[in-house]
Amino acid sequence: MIRLEQLHEWLEKANEKIQNNKEFLTQLDQAIGDGDHGINMSRGFKEAINKIRASTYHDIGSFFQDVSMVFIAKVGGASGPLYGTAFMKAAMALKGKSVLTIQELAFALKESVSGIKMRGNAQAGEKTMLDVWEPVVDYLASSGDSFPWQEVRRISLEQMEHTRQMEARKGRAAYLGSRSVGHLDPGSVSSAYLFEALAETMEGSEAT
Amino acid sequence: MSYVGMVLVSHSHELVNGLRSLLSQVEPNVPIAVAGGTDEDEIGTSALKIKRAIESVYSDYGVIILFDIGSSLLNTKLAIEWLGEGRQVRIADASLVEGAFSAVVEAGFGSSLDQVLAAAEEAKSIKKL
DSSP states (O other): OEEHHHHHHHHHHHHHHHHHTHHHHHHHHHHHSOSOHHHHHHHHHHHHHHHHHSOOOSOHHHHHHHHHHHHHHHOOSTHHHHHHHHHHHHHHHTTTOSEEOHHHHHHHHHHHHHHHHHHHTOOTTSSSTHHHHHHHHHHHHHSTTOOOHHHHHHHHHHHHHHGGGSOOOSTGGGGGGGGGTTSOOHHHHHHHHHHHHHHHHHHTTTTO | OOOOEEEEEESOHHHHHHHHHHHHHHOTTSOEEEEESOTTSSSSOOHHHHHHHHHHHOOTTOEEEEEOSTHHHHHHHHHHHHHOTTOOEEEOOSOHHHHHHHHHHHHHTTOOHHHHHHHHHHGGGOOOO
16 A cells, blocks of 8 residues: 555655756757756745645545645746646546545545646647656556566666657747757656656655 | 726737726726736746736726737736635636727726626627728
């Protein structure tokens, strides 16, 4: 079972990766976006971590709800409403729960993927965060309760790398058309950090 | 006479504030609210700010929203969801400056929300040269 402390640890690890790679995310976004992804993700995660550290939770739904509201309220760019919606959909799916099976987490993250699609009016293949979220969550949802978490990390990085060859059709990168090819999508990179952090958290607590 | 309200959404507070001054000079009677920048007034958009702006000019005549780029649309949709079902709020598929100009002129006649929306969207096809 997955406990609230592990979900908290997941976001702590994701925060570390985002803060350590803030400049890299900014560079990626300066190449094909508006250059704010590093700043926005850094701010969003910092504020979200402050919020969850200062609160006590018994309900996983309210934990993700708080994270969602921080992203929506504190992040000025597109990543705010997109990550915010992802966490909000997970919160709705997990309302009232204090522990989770991996399958319940996978179901909640599938709701997140639907939320990202709805909010961004996007599909996979358009050089966005969805190009990591959808295949990773599909793997989680189809793998039962026992699988190598290393595989989640591998798929995250592979799918992130896959955005390099794609042509952007969403966001400001879409204005660049074919000139966006050859660059990693910044949202897919921050998403890969998030799922790498999940894999590391779960690997570290395999015995539970 | 009553008028459709307008909300201008942008990454920059200065940008929409300036636009509002321009539009108010054209049609002083049309209620116009702005939602520019983040809650800290940095570059970006804020769903909370947009929601408050809609509420400040809302009436039964409805509200038309014009936006600039990127996250403006995502946060505007989120703000409208928060307002709940049944609200007369429409997002114009129009360029911000020209669309808002056409919309405010139409709204100044006391036209309906549909007519104001159509005026904003038709501005795309008006040749400037």
